[in-house]
Amino acid sequence: MKPRAVVFAYHNVGVRCLQVLLARGVDVALVVTHEDSPTENIWFGSVASVAAEHGIPVVTPADAKSPELRARVVDARPDFIFSFYYRHMLPVDLLAVAPRGAYNMHGSLLPKYRGRVPTNWAVLNGETETGATLHEMAAKPDAGAIIAQTPVPILPDDTAAQVFDKVTVAAEQTLWRALPALLKGEAPHLPNDLAHGSYFGGRKPEDGRIDFSQNGQQVYNLIRAVAPPYPGAFTDIGDTRFVVARARLAPPGAPGGDLPPGIHVGDNGFFATCGDGRVIVIHELRHQRDDQHHNSERVVTPAEFTQLTQSSRNT
Structure with a gap:
């Protein structure tokens, strides 16, 4: 039986x-x-x-x-x-x-x-x-x-x-x-x-907020841990939210490590500088919008990122 x-x-x-x-x-x-x-x-x-x-x-x-x-x-x-x-x-x-x-x-x-x-x-x-x-x-x-x-x-x-x-x-x-x-x-x-x-315990989408003052390995681990299809690691610049969907931790000494912590544009691409000077190369950055209580995302170019952050800082 x-x-x-x-x-x-x-x-x-x-x-x-x-x-x-x-x-x-x-x-x-x-x-x-x-x-x-x-x-x-x-x-x-x-x-x-x-x-x-x-x-x-x-x-x-x-x-x-x-x-x-x-x-x-x-x-x-x-x-x-x-x-x-x-x-x-x-x-x-x-x-x-x-x-x-x-x-x-x-x-x-x-x-x-x-x-x-x-x-x-x-x-x-x-x-x-x-x-x-x-x-x-x-x-x-x-x-x-x-x-x-x-x-x-x-x-x-x-x-x-x-x-x-x-x-x-x-x-x-x-x-x-x-x-x-x-x-x-x-x-x-x-x-x-x-x-x-x-x-x-469980994790909430808000737990994906990036603290760029942390060291590069910590930031990169967060990006990997909540990368899509999970909600994604994000940062707010002004009132505009960006999700780091795909990235890679650069070797120590990569260019850009002397810049302030946060996301930067260079060589027609994105990178993020972390608190210890390590650099994360961002391969896909998304703009997240709250459209009638439903989040929608679209991939942004460096030019769009610059425009969005400038307008966000000016509001």
């Missing part, structure tokens, strides 16, 4: 891990996911679409703690509960519905980077490695026993989106490798020593 599961999932990791369960012969009785927000840039795959293609019932509750959701999960009679990038914590009494365990896929090498948006935090902090961890769910976030992990490198110029693509593959590989033993009840449950880790 096939093992039965209820799957809580969203985003690309949710898509790929749901497909792994199906490929491994798991009977997915119910998928719980999120309604896409009209205010969010939906650049990732749809868990609901994958479930629909396989004839799996889908629900999108607003509250993971609702009695109605718990009743649906109980009715599904799962052996396992899995959570793959589902955005809400699941209550302990719901986890207990699955007699053979409840497991989550997290986008870091636990116990490091517990909590929200771990890939973005890892890039922001200049890490050179992250990965994916399959672990047992517990009352605290990302605190249960570790089942399996797969590391991936973070290269010096990787954006968070590029790293997230690697983490998605690592999540798929981790689940594929660990699932046979997990379904047999033979998977190792390794310690998740929280004393050697760290917890990080």
